[in-house]
Amino acid sequence: MKRSNHSGIFSPHFPFSPARPRVFYGWVIAAVGTIGIICSIPGQTMGVSVFTDHLIESLRISRTSISTAYLIGTIASGLLVTPMGRSLDRNGIRKGAVAAGFGMFLALTLLSQVDRIAAFFAFGSQGSWNLVARFIAVTIGFFLLRFFGQGLMTLASRNMIAKWFDLFRGRVSAVSGIIVSFGFSSAPLALNSLINCAGWRGAWLLLSLLSGAFFILLAWLFFRDNPEECGLKMDGGRTVKPGARVNRDNQVVRSFTKREVMRTYSFWVYNIGLSFQAFFITGFTFNLLSVAEDLNIPEAHILRVFLPASVLTVFVSLFIGWLIDRTRIKYSFLTFCFGLGLFPASLYFASGAFALGGFMVGLAICGGSFAPVMGTVWARFYGREALGAISGFNMASMVIASALGPIVFSLSYDYLGSYHAAIGLGFIAPIIFFIAGIFADNPQLKLQQAEEGMGNV
Secondary structure, eight states: OOOOOOOGGGOTTSSSOTTSSSSOTHHHHHHHHHHHHHHTGGGSHHHHHTTHHHHHHHHTOOHHHHHHHHHHHHHHHHHTHHHHHHHHHHHOHHHHHHHHHHHHHHHHHHHHTHHHHHHHHTTTOOSHHHHHHHHHHHHHHHHHHIIIIIIIIHHHHHHHHHHHOSTTHHHHHHHHHHHHHHHHHHHHHHHHHHHHHHHHHHHHHHHIIIIIIIHHHHHHHHOOSOSGGGTOOGGGGOOOOTTSOOOGGGOOSOOOOHHHHHTOHHHHHHHHHHHHHHHHHHHHHHTHHHHHHHTTOOHHHHHHTHHHHHHHHHHHHHHHHHHHHHSOHHHHHHHHHHHHHHHHHHHHHOOHHHHHHHHHHHHHHHHHHHHHHHHHHHHHHHOSTTHHHHHHHHHHHHHHHHHHHHHHHHHHHHHHSSSHHHHHHHHHHHHHHHHHHHTOOOHHHHHHHHHHHHHTO
């Protein structure tokens, strides 16, 4: 990893040097990176959903129109995530995070006044142009919110954590994922309470201060791109103890370019597998109560599953984080695929307590494996030099997949009369990913073998 070429207010040693504290600064990075992901909540689906009805009422547009605007904004932001990742590689994570904070401040402020902005540009028209102005205004707001929140803020925070750890990357990603999961789970209730206290406009303005102004200060003060630019080493210089078992899957021979990565089989297996999770989970939860009715499962019963599943997710995540640091990551990916397929298969084939039990266990295994695998795989397989471009492409894939999930579920119900086709896809695809994952090895292993072969010549 190259030394920093940043200067002035973005110098890694301004306003303080991370090398000075006695405690390894990577632990600070893990904490502020996790806070950064939580600050992206207003740009995530669960953070937007509680404002939907208020937007429909204020803008006087249909639910279909607001959903279409959200879809367009999400896909448009997803298409720009890959070049955004390359920008993080060139300009550094700290600058990118500060830019994300400014973008979130702008997006949330705009959305808090979106009906008034639309009315201004409608020029007093009460005809079709008035409706078009309202649709364009909210679409632009959604695009900015998704691009800077779900995209740039999340990507910068997650990549920064990955760059500071090697031996502990799996465990740090797991703990960060647990905290983020609880933050995301509690967001709808907390945001709804905020709306009840301050109104929907006031809630978004307050969030613009938290996810915008506060995050700008947090990112500028504490974010650093990598340990080397600060005169430090990954894991605080910790290495494998002499005589201890070495995890060869955790040894990086060299970094790959994005073009090289795109030609590897393993990248596409992991990228499509992780993106399918975003596709299916979003589609399923978006239509959750309707799916429960279609499967003859009482609403109260399916809603009760999520709390024990979230508790079980904590233990799964800690175990997977430990497993990743000690073994080949593909074993954790295969576990992820098993969980991803188990919960739709349980709903499709079983009934009653068996269906809900399988759903709960599968959801916990899938959810608990997701953050450690995604937070570890790209840096371990391909190094850190092009991490922004690689993870940016993966993020773009997941964003677009999450936008398409609800549509596929809706088409299954509207045209085939039930959700069985969508749920069937949910357990067939993970079987394919599981088989493909058996052969998706870490490309660094081949490079290690080549080096050993040259050494024996």
